[in-house]
Amino acid sequence: MPTTDYIERVVNLHIHTVHSDGSGTVPEIAEAASEAGVEVLIVTDHNVYRPEEEGWYGEVLVLVGEELNDPVHPHRNHLLVLGAEDDLATHAATLQEAIAAAKRAGALPFIAHPIEHSGARANEPEINWEDRDVTGLHGVELWNYMSEFKSYIHTVLHGLLYAYLPSLAIRGPYPETLRLWDAMLTDGPCWAVAGSDAHASLYRLGPLRRRILSYRYLFSAVNTHLLLTEGWSGDVRRDRVSVYEALAAGRAFVGYDLAAPTRGARFVGERGEKGCTFGGTLSGGKEARLSVDLPAPASIRLLRNGVPVAEATGSRLDYAAGEPGVYRVEARRRFRGRSVGWVFGNPIIVT
Numbered sequence: 001m002p003t004t005d006y007i008e009r010v011v012n013l014h015i016h017t018v019h020s021d022g023s024g025t026v027p028e029i030a031e032a033a034s035e036a037g038v039e040v041l042i043v044t045d046h047n048v049y050r051p052e053e054e055g056w057y058g059e060v061l062v063l064v065g066e067e068l069n070d071p072v073h074p075h076r077n078h079l080l081v082l083g084a085e086d087d088l089a090t091h092a093a094t095l096q097e098a099i100a101a102a103k104r105a106g107a108l109p110f111i112a113h114p115i116e117h118s119g120a121r122a123n124e125p126e127i128n129w130e131d132r133d134v135t136g137l138h139g140v141e142l143w144n145y146m147s148e149f150k151s152y153i154h155t156v157l158h159g160l161l162y163a164y165l166p167s168l169a170i171r172g173p174y175p176e177t178l179r180l181w182d183a184m185l186t187d188g189p190c191w192a193v194a195g196s197d198a199h200a201s202l203y204r205l206g207p208l209r210r211r212i213l214s215y216r217y218l219f220s221a222v223n224t225h226l227l228l229t230e231g232w233s234g235d236v237r238r239d240r241v242s243v244y245e246a247l248a249a250g251r252a253f254v255g256y257d258l259a260a261p262t263r264g265a266r267f268v269g270e271r272g273e274k275g276c277t278f279g280g281t282l283s284g285g286k287e288a289r290l291s292v293d294l295p296a297p298a299s300i301r302l303l304r305n306g307v308p309v310a311e312a313t314g315s316r317l318d319y320a321a322g323e324p325g326v327y328r329v330e331a332r333r334r335f336r337g338r339s340v341g342w343v344f345g346n347p348i349i350v351t
C-alpha cells in the first residue's frame with residue numbers, strides 16, 4: 001500500500017499488573033493510557049496469561065501477552081511473548097524452548113532488557129540476556145524505561161531526585177544495546193520495540209515512600225509507534241490481528257514522546273515504482289531513495305549496517321542509497337539540558 005496510507009497507533013507494551021508484580025488493575029491501567037494518549041496496551045505479566053482481560057476499555061485496546069522467565073533462575077533471559085493465544089509459562093524453563101513455543105503458537109518473541117545496569121542504591125538485580133546463542137527471536141526490546149531508570153540510582157540523593165523527576169535521568173537506549181541490535185540485524189530481520197516495564201511500585205528509600213514511575217507517567221514517555229494497514233473495526237479479534245500484523249512486519253519505530261511528540265515520524269524508501277517504510281525491503285537494481293521526516297527538528301543520523309552514512313540537523317534527511325545494506329534511522333533532541341534519544345526506527349533493507 002502507499003506509504004502515506006498507514007494508520008499510526010501509539011502502543012505501550014511490557015506492562016505488569018496486579019496479576020504479577022505490578023500495582024494496577026487492567027481497567028486502572030487502561031484509564032492511565034487514555035489520559036496519556038496511548039491507544040494500545042499489551043500487558044505482559046511474569047509467567048501469567050489472562051486472555052479474558054483483552055478487549056476495548058473505552059478508546060484503548062488492551063491485548064494480553066506474557067513475560068517469560070525461568071522460575072528457578074528468575075534473574076536472567078526475560079522474554080516478551082506477544083500475540084500467543086495460550087499460556088506459555090510451562091515452556092519458560094529454558095530460553096530456547098520458550099522461543100520455540102512462542103513460534104509454534106504463532107506469537108512474536110522479543111528478548112526483554114537485553115543489557116542491564118543497576119545503580120548501587122537501586123536495590124534491583126541486573127537481569128541480562130545471558131543465553132545469546134538462541135535462534136528464532138523476532139526482535140529486541142531496544143529501550144526499557146524502567147531498566148534504564150534503575151541504572152542511574154547510584155546514591156540516596158539520585159534516588160530521591162529521580163523518584164520525583166525521573167525524566168532528569170533518562171537518556172536513551174544504551175550504546176551497547178544499539179550495537180547489539182546492529183549485530184543481530186546482520187543475521188536477518190530483527191525488529192526493535194520499546195517497553196515501559198511499568199509496575200508503578202512503591203519505592204522505599206529511608207523515610208521516603210513513593211509510588212514511582214506511575215503508569216500515567218510511563219505512558220507519556222517511551223512508546224512503540226506502529227503503522228497499521230487499516231483503521232479500527234471495533235472488533236477485538238480483528239483489531240488484534242491488525243496490531244500484531246504490523247508488529248510482525250516491523251512497521252514500527254520507538255519514540256520518546258515526553259521529549260517531544262513523535263507521532264508522524266516517517267522513514268520511507270523508494271526505488272522506481274516500489275516504496276516501503278520501517279521494516280520494509282527494497283529489491284531491484286536501481287538506486288534507492290531513502291527519506292526521513294520528523295515532526296520536529298532533531299539531530300538525525302542514518303546508519304548502514306550500524307555505521308553512520310548521513311547526518312542532518314532539522315526535520316528531514318534525504319539519502320541516495322547506492323549500496324545494499326540495512327539502513328536505520330535514529331534522532332536525538334535536547335531535553336532537560338542534555339541530548340536524549342528521541343526516535344529509533346526499524347530498518348529498511350536494501351538488497
Ligand SMILES: [Zn+2]
Pocket residue numbers: 067078112113127
Ligand atoms: Zn523483565
Ligand SMILES: [Zn+2]
Pocket residue numbers: 014016067197
Ligand atoms: Zn517486565
